[in-house]
Amino acid sequence: MQPIVESFLHAPSSTWTHLVVDPATRSAALVDPVLDFDYPSGSIATDSADAILAHVRAMGLTLEWVLETHAHADHLTAAQHLRARLGTRVGIGAGIREVQAHFRRTLDFEPQFRADGSQFDCLFEDGETFALGAIEVRVMATPGHTRDSLSYRIGDAVFVGDTLFMPDGGTARCDFPGGDAGMLYDSIQKLYALPAATRMFLCHDYPPPGRAPCAVSSIDAQRHGNIHAHAGVTRAQFIALRDARDRSLELPALLYPAVQVNVRAGALPPPARNGAVYLKVPVHLRPRDTRPQT
16 A cells, blocks of 8 residues: 655745655654744744645544654744644654754753653654554664654655755755764665665755756655765765765754754743743854954
């Protein structure tokens, strides 16, 4: 039995949310759902997630799972909102504990914050399986972009998060805490061992001018055409390319707001003494440029 997959683009963050359906039982999962967040005003809305939820209800589906591919740095997850509305279980990779521990230290979370993954309903390990209706879901740990990154293989489809982009977009960055280009290369080879026709669903697409955003590629297309990791690129070559590219990248605009919410499975930090909720942004004093001016 193969799943039905529908993909919804959250244009402000270039994020794809995937609705995965077992046609036999009408059981469903959402992979990487998104909250609407306006950074300048600090306002959060659930319009995008609610539109997908209305579609789920109109189709007569039972939403059993929210599946996170990792703690994202470029959007806020709607997992908590969906769990509150439907009682849906939320799963993520067991490596989330390392991500939580890092940001608990660097962003000075509240003393009661627990870096044990208990904010999620399930912490998945590599090779673990569970059911989506009558279809088996197999978990594949695919670290490299982040330490908690994983992919979900569901029938003839695999949901890879930020591990790979479309072939003309290459691969994810590896300079976040716990990231490692060598790990990412190994994870990509693990994905490339899947059958060539496997549908590969992506979390993001940043298309070049003239190409519409795409939600799905294939193992075969990635093996032959990925500009960073096609067949023939050695591990050493990939590490050199990825490290050099990462040094040229700016931090994602939503990095600090996103991780504070996403390591909590989509919940906001507790209110401050004045009753308001705040998302922290660390401030660094940039060293003054003392080079002679010409």
